[in-house]
Amino acid sequence: MDDERDYAALDAFLREAGRDGYLLHASADLADQYYLSGFDAPDPFVTLYTPETTALLVSGLEYGRARSESRADAVRRYADYDYHGLASEHGRDEAFRRVVARFLDEFDAADVATNARFPLGVADDLRARDVAVTPDRDDHVGDARAAKTATEVEHVREAQTANEASMRAAETLIREASVADGVLRYDGGALTAERVKEEIEVTLLRHGCSLDETIVACGADAAEPHNRGSGPLRANEPIVIDIFPRSKTTKYHADMTRTFVKGEPSDAAREFYDVTRGAFDAAFEALEPGATGADVHAAACEVYEDAGYPTLRSDPGTETGYIHSTGHGVGLDVHEGPRLSEGADGELVPGHVITIEPGLYDPDVGGVRIEDIAVVTEDGYEDLTDYPVEFVVE
Amino acid sequence: MDDERDYAALDAFLREAGRDGYLLHASADLADQYYLSGFDAPDPFVTLYTPETTALLVSGLEYGRARSESRADAVRRYADYDYHGLASEHGRDEAFRRVVARFLDEFDAADVATNARFPLGVADDLRARDVAVTPDRDDHVGDARAAKTATEVEHVREAQTANEASMRAAETLIREASVADGVLRYDGGALTAERVKEEIEVTLLRHGCSLDETIVACGADAAEPHNRGSGPLRANEPIVIDIFPRSKTTKYHADMTRTFVKGEPSDAAREFYDVTRGAFDAAFEALEPGATGADVHAAACEVYEDAGYPTLRSDPGTETGYIHSTGHGVGLDVHEGPRLSEGADGELVPGHVITIEPGLYDPDVGGVRIEDIAVVTEDGYEDLTDYPVEFVVE
Secondary structure, rough: OOOOOOHHHHHHHHHHHOEEEEEEEOOOOHHHHHHHHHHOOOOOOOEEEEEOOOOEEEEEEHHHHHHHHHOEEEEEEHHHOOOHHHHHHHHHHHHHHHHHHHHHOOOOOEEEEEEOOOHHHHHHHHHHHHHHEEEEEEEEEEEEEEEOHHHHHHHHHHHHHHHHHHHHHHHHHHOOOOOOOEEEEEEEEEEEEEHHHHHHHHHHOOHHHHHHHHEEEEHHHHOOOOOOOOOOOOOOOEEEEEEEOOOOOOOOOEEEEEEEEEEEOOOOHHHEEEEEEHHHHHHHOOOOOEHHHHHHHHHHHHHHOOOOOOOOOOOOOOOOOOOOOEEEEEOOOEEEEEOOOOOOOOOOOEEEEEEOOEEEEEOOOOOOOOEEEEEEEOOOEEEEEOOOOOEOOO | OOOOOOHHHHHHHHHHHHEEEEEEEOOOOOOOHHHOOOOOOOOEEEEEEEOOOOOEEEEEHHHHHHHHHHHEEEEEEHHOOOOOHHHHHHHHHHHHHHHHHHHHHOOOEEEEEEEEEEEEHHHHHHHHOOEEEEEOOHHHHHHHHHHHOOOHHHHHHHHHHHHHHHHHHHHHHHHOOOOEEEEEEEEEEEHHHHHHHHHHHHHHHHOOEEEOOEEEHHHHHHHOOOOOOEOEEEEEEEEEEEEEOOEEOOOOOOOOEEEEEEOOHHHHHHHHHHHHHHHHHHHHOOOOOOHHHHHHHHHHHHHHOOOOEOOOOOOEEEEEEEEEEEEEEEOOOOOOEEEOOOOOOEEEOEEEEEEOOOOOOOOOOOEEEEEEEEEEEEEEEEEEOOOOOOOOOO
């Protein structure tokens, strides 16, 4: 894939909607903000993207860094619009409002699109000053972010390499554990979900990644896809390990899941695994440019339905079976576009980085999920995951 | 202090403004959301706080957890308002809008306040359905959060204990380093800011805390308060270490800074330290219930100005000297109310957890900052920091 970002669709949207630009007010924690500005700041700042220029408005404290580190064509600081004078006359809040209005005026932006989660307070202020502010319900910046450049794919690949090291550390703990009274033991105590998570996190840190949360869930915990898991891990039950770290340097994520059984899985759990492996393969089989996210999801659903398990499309209210979508985009956000789910009718294109992560859940059996991360290529896909898919560990 | 949360001011605001409730739509990453809902979910959900009840609206995936873990009186899921039927007729986005409107209708909320960063898209949808949505520019939930209960103070204290362990690990690396050609060396290589940060982060993880960022900055890097620092640490120059971790269990933060010199500081750096130590003591001297944040800030500024250094009040445009405020509240956010800065005219009350963190900065000298975290008590304050204030390490 190309190594140039493609803003053509964003520019066309702005032109067709009659907007002068795309406005953000957020810290770099908002992926759209970091993407458009290229500036990593912990407090909210303003970015105005137009087809001609990208301009930032930052506090004096961030001005030097914004000029040297951001991808903006122009950087302004509050003082450029007489913030101190305005603040002594009108107070700080009103001064900030006037500074933003003057900034937009300098860059001829009287009618702006914003992301849908743009802060209401700022929007109302601008509207009161006759700036038209319209939330972009179709998330055009998210669409631009979804199609990665070659450099962005490398960022994901690097994060995934760290991720695999942490999965290996977790798997090693489980392999090396002994079993007593049905519970995994290690280092003289029970091997807990918390202990495995700590090992994962320390390994990731040593590889330049961090993460907010990780899932190490066993038994009934694992039957709830969002349950993070806690307490002693048990033998003969599936243990779901789902790790989604972010590179501290590039801010790009990786994502992968493996499910392990220490000992002997039940027949039901083994069937969960075998069918999920089939759904995983079928989804990859369907993954290619021109296919839709819905197509890939349907391929996984068919395997489950053929094997007699409920899915959300065969039974929208089901609480067991295949109760989530097949995958999602991964980049600056761990969950971003494109979705691989029902109704996702946009075509996949080269550069889309996505997960394939089918799974089965039932409180009486536990949970099983297998997840790789891959990039769509001109002639199919490249799996960015280099980690064996195994179930039973001894 | 009391161990009951005090919502009286929030309730009075709602009553006087004629609002039916306070509405949030955010993930638990938004501190207001976690505070009012008590529910830790990674995706946005809806919380409606009224003086009578707290109600949550969550997806089916989070319903069980929300019922068992949140502090809400009532939990609703999309399916309670026929989401699936609405989605098949109108699409998912419109179905969600209608579900939110029905939820507000059930709880008689036709006129709501929201936090100022409430998502514009949701606000515009509700307004189009004749729900009055008004951003709360005075941040009343933030004010409620600022005054901590005894339990919340304990959460901060626990995070601070972990923080001190990580500061000790960092200081130990610097103490144990050797010096060659003016650069700190450890384990056969240069001791870098990155290496010290890794040690800090691993130590925090082992103590149940995480952090997004930390500052280990030396020389000219340290002269910019927001510079995170990088590269080899040098002898005879101040090294600023500022650590602000969050407990993974409670989500409460701690915050502290120490400045170390390995070797012999310059006379200018030593004076920076001595004067900053004086400003630090003066700010604590001024810290008591009934004082304002501005009073405490003024006490630090006076020490600097008396010693001939510029401050932001003696010279608003200065880029050297004392170029930030004296402190901030710490809790679910690492920066929250109350502010200890110019114009902060609200009175401090028992339960306010704040930092005291004066510092001096000059690219030719470097940076020096000393920061403790403390809680305002009935008769003054309690310093929650148990770590010596030292400058030169051998």
